Amino acid sequence: MGVGAFFTSKLDEAIGWARKYSIFQYPFVTACCGMEYMATAASHYDVDRFGAGLVRFSPRQADVLFVVGTISHKMAPVLKRVYDQMCEPKWVVAFGVCTCTGGFYDNYATVMGIDTIIPVDVYIPGCPPRPESVIDGLMKLQDKIAAGAQRY
Amino acid sequence: MAETTKREIFLGEGSGTGSGSQHLLVNIGPQHPAMHGIIRIVAELDGETVVKADVEIGYLHRAFEKDCEVGGYNNAIPYTDRLNYVSPLINNFGYASAVEKLLGIEVTDRCRYIRVIMSEISRICDHLTCIGASAMELGAITVFLYMIKAREFLWELVEEVTGARLTISYGRVGGVKADLPDGFAEKARKAFQETREVLDEVNRLLTGNRIFMDRMIGVGVLSREETVAYAITGPLLRAAGVPYDVRRAQPYWAYDRVEFEVPTQKDGDNYARYLVRMAEMEQSMRISEQALADLPGGPVNVDHEGRPIDPAAYVDRGKQGKTAGLLLLPLTLSPNLQGQSRRALEQVNSGDKRVTLPPKEDTYGSIEGLMNHFMLIMEGSGIRPPAGEAYFPVEGANGELGFYVVSDGSDRPYRVRCRPPCLPPLAALHRLLEGGMVADVVPSFGSVNMIGGELDR
Amino acid sequence: MDGARIVETLTTRFGPAITETHSHRGDHTAVVDRAAIRAVLGFCRAEPALAFDVLMDLTAVDFLKFPGREDGPRFEVVYHLYSLEHNHRVRLKVRVEERDAVVPTAVPLWPIANWLEREVWDMFGIRFEGHPDLRRLLLYEEFEGHPLRKDYPIDRRQPLIGPKT
Numbered sequence: 035m036g037v038g039a040f041f042t043s044k045l046d047e048a049i050g051w052a053r054k055y056s057i058f059q060y061p062f063v064t065a066c067c068g069m070e071y072m073a074t075a076a077s078h079y080d081v082d083r084f085g086a087g088l089v090r091f092s093p094r095q096a097d098v099l100f101v102v103g104t105i106s107h108k109m110a111p112v113l114k115r116v117y118d119q120m121c122e123p124k125w126v127v128a129f130g131v132c133t134c135t136g137g138f139y140d141n142y143a144t145v146m147g148i149d150t151i152i153p154v155d156v157y158i159p160g161c162p163p164r165p166e167s168v169i170d171g172l173m174k175l176q177d178k179i180a181a182g183a184q185r186y
Numbered sequence: 187m188a189e190t191t192k193r194e195i196f197l198g199e200g201s202g203t204g205s206g207s208q209h210l211l212v213n214i215g216p217q218h219p220a221m222h223g224i225i226r227i228v229a230e231l232d233g234e235t236v237v238k239a240d241v242e243i244g245y246l247h248r249a250f251e252k253d254c255e256v257g258g259y260n261n262a263i264p265y266t267d268r269l270n271y272v273s274p275l276i277n278n279f280g281y282a283s284a285v286e287k288l289l290g291i292e293v294t295d296r297c298r299y300i301r302v303i304m305s306e307i308s309r310i311c312d313h314l315t316c317i318g319a320s321a322m323e324l325g326a327i328t329v330f331l332y333m334i335k336a337r338e339f340l341w342e343l344v345e346e347v348t349g350a351r352l353t354i355s356y357g358r359v360g361g362v363k364a365d366l367p368d369g370f371a372e373k374a375r376k377a378f379q380e381t382r383e384v385l386d387e388v389n390r391l392l393t394g395n396r397i398f399m400d401r402m403i404g405v406g407v408l409s410r411e412e413t414v415a416y417a418i419t420g421p422l423l424r425a426a427g428v429p430y431d432v433r434r435a436q437p438y439w440a441y442d443r444v445e446f447e448v449p450t451q452k453d454g455d456n457y458a459r460y461l462v463r464m465a466e467m468e469q470s471m472r473i474s475e476q477a478l479a480d481l482p483g484g485p486v487n488v489d490h491e492g493r494p495i496d497p498a499a500y501v502d503r504g505k506q507g508k509t510a511g512l513l514l515l516p517l518t519l520s521p522n523l524q525g526q527s528r529r530a531l532e533q534v535n536s537g538d539k540r541v542t543l544p545p546k547e548d549t550y551g552s553i554e555g556l557m558n559h560f561m562l563i564m565e566g567s568g569i570r571p572p573a574g575e576a577y578f579p580v581e582g583a584n585g586e587l588g589f590y591v592v593s594d595g596s597d598r599p600y601r602v603r604c605r606p607p608c609l610p611p612l613a614a615l616h617r618l619l620e621g622g623m624v625a626d627v628v629p630s631f632g633s634v635n636m637i638g639g640e641l642d643r
Numbered sequence: 644m645d646g647a648r649i650v651e652t653l654t655t656r657f658g659p660a661i662t663e664t665h666s667h668r669g670d671h672t673a674v675v676d677r678a679a680i681r682a683v684l685g686f687c688r689a690e691p692a693l694a695f696d697v698l699m700d701l702t703a704v705d706f707l708k709f710p711g712r713e714d715g716p717r718f719e720v721v722y723h724l725y726s727l728e729h730n731h732r733v734r735l736k737v738r739v740e741e742r743d744a745v746v747p748t749a750v751p752l753w754p755i756a757n758w759l760e761r762e763v764w765d766m767f768g769i770r771f772e773g774h775p776d777l778r779r780l781l782l783y784e785e786f787e788g789h790p791l792r793k794d795y796p797i798d799r800r801q802p803l804i805g806p807k808t
Contacts, residue, residue: 062217062223063222063223064223064224064245064246064638065223065248065268065271065638066268066271066352066353066639068223069271069272069315069352070351070352072315072319072334073334073337073341073351076330076331076334076335077331077334078338091219103223103246104246104248106244106245106246106248106642108247109216109224109245109246112217112245116217138253138264139248139249139253141248141249141252142249142252143248144248144249161353162352162353164351
């Protein structure tokens with residue numbers, strides 16, 4: 035290990051720090067979890083203090099895809115397309131148990147977990163998850179972002 | 187070759203072979219920036235004007251009706267929560283009332299009042315979300331934050347009573363899960379006062395606001411005849427001038443014992459719908475306050491708090507066969523079961539042994555209670571309405587929410603149909619949008635208050 | 644008007660086309676012959692004493708697994724009508740067999756029937772004769788089968804999706 039490795043690892047840490055505090059989220063909101071998402075984003079449980087308050091309504095401008103709410107088979111191609119449209123580095127948060135595993139909608143219409151379609155980084159279970167859970171998941175995502183700076 | 191029109195020469199439209207001007211197809215959705223999420227509008231534009239709008243729904247179809255047939259009658263309650271997820275209590279109670287109608291049982295007076303209070307709180311939450319979201323889509327983000335703040339106060343209230351903020355599963359066939367907690371009336375009063383302050387602020391921000399008025403007045407107009415022909419009910423119908431409210435027309439629960447107005451407007455445009463919703467929130471608070479004041483059964487005075495009995499002594503007595511009088515002994519329930527003591531449950535549940543679960547003192551305290559509980563929960567037994575069907579309409583936040591339940595005499599519903607109040611406005615959406623400009627799609631769609639869970643079920 | 648009187652008005656006007664009437668828990672229902680349903684609906688809407696200007700709901704029920712009715716007509720299309728002027732309701736039903744699951748459309752009378760009938764087609768596979776645009780409403784076009792039928796298992800996988808691994 036030389037001086038070079040010290041600098042590059044410090045640089046990675048700096049990049050990780052910068053990335054984790056400037057999350058641009060794309061809320062792929064479909065269902066009830068959207069209400070708790072709104073509650074987390076609003077002033078009571080403010081998610082802006084984590085730097086994640088500015089919601090970009092375009093996948094091209096976002097780096098974290100929050101999949102909020104049940105994904106049905108009709109919606110799944112749309113989700114895949116939106117995910118594909120995002121540029122690296124990108125992370126995916128499965129918000130709510132319908133996106134984690136399908137929830138209690140074990141039927142012909144629901145995708146039983148979005149990780150069958152796209153890779154997921156953080157799973158936030160709950161039906162819907164309390165804003166405290168969401169913030170916990172967001173902080174875990176921040177740890178992952180900070181640690182994952184070397185990947186890109 | 188056909189004659190080239192002026193538009194083709196000046197605007198460069200058409201393919202040059204004289205096929206005429208072409209319309210631009212813009213696909214709006216199914217992923218919306220606005221928190222609605224799941225509608226696809228394929229708009230055919232001629233410049234900025236929407237010539238044709240084709241609405242496609244079904245992106246949130248979660249098989250509610252099929253899922254309800256799988257389990258018992260009370261199993262469907264969590265599924266009904268997620269129908270209109272901004273006002274879940276109204277759905278719960280609507281479904282429970284439909285099954286009660288099928289069974290032919292009546293709920294207690296106190297339960298009726300509780301249902302009224304909780305439904306009105308839910309209705310206020312729905313209107314807050316609707317106005318907040320549609321204002322945000324127009325650019326008034328502050329209004330959204332204020333409305334969500336007010337909604338948090340109400341959700342704290344709901345959490346006090348039901349234990350959860352959003353998907354509460356509070357209603358049961360035959361009553362509600364638990365009684366209101368102590369001190370609820372005072373907390374509700376405070377929450378309503380804070381909500382009124384927020385509504386006042388929003389009123390000052392939006393109602394006379396020139397930009398808001400310009401964008402909403404005269405936009406998204408639906409005439410009275412068309413509104414009725416499309417079976418639209420709720421705030422959209424009242425904004426078109428028809429004072430139809432299920433709470434007034436066919437009063438249920440305790441709505442015939444409270445005084446309230448049904449606000450109407452004449453124009454049928456987005457601004458009228460906004461005014462109707464703002465006025466309805468005030469009326470909902472008025473109804474809740476009256477219902478809280480008139481709540482029968484009074485505060486639940488547990489005056490037999492008495493001494494907790496030593497569990498070992500209790501069991502010994504039971505083993506010795508000295509079961510007489512054991513049921514009457516005061517038991518202290520766990521704080522999780524607040525509001526579900528025997529006395530409280532008697533006040534809010536219909537007491538019909540075929541339908542409501544016995545209170546925990548009985549379930550754990552006597553073999554009859556345990557058997558009763560078992561029979562109601564396990565498969566093959568449970569709530570068994572006689573074969574038949576019933577339709578029960580309630581006033582949801584978007585209009586008439588009806589539940590049509592068909593029973594075949596077994597313990598599972600044979601068919602549960604939810605008549606969604608937001609399906610008709612979406613069916614008429616193309617009439618709202620056609621002729622308007624593409625920028626009017628957003629406020630018109632916002633004022634319709636589409637809730638995906640209810641629309642696609 | 645009282646529910647019983649509404650049904651009585653229909654029976655006096657249409658006679659044998661109303662095959663059955665009953666009332667359960669205060670709801671009055673009339674079972675109508677399929678050939679006459681258009682006329683009955685039109686009458687309900689146009690007749691001033693009835694004035695059913697709102698088609699509240701149009702749905703269907705599959706009686707394949709209903710104890711006691713497995714041999715009869717499989718589907719029942721249910722219409723819930725409401726009148727704003729008189730504040731009364733009625734329920735009308737049409738029974739259809741599985742092999743011949745076609746019902747005349749109500750779209751010319753109430754435009755909301757367009758979407759409601761599309762949903763019934765989607766979920767049950769009952770066709771509506773004369774419907775301008777009968778395609779699926781809630782499910783995608785490549786979906787095979789009609790899910791709310793009783794012989795469609797709730798967790799059947801579609802060919803587009805593939806088997807559960």
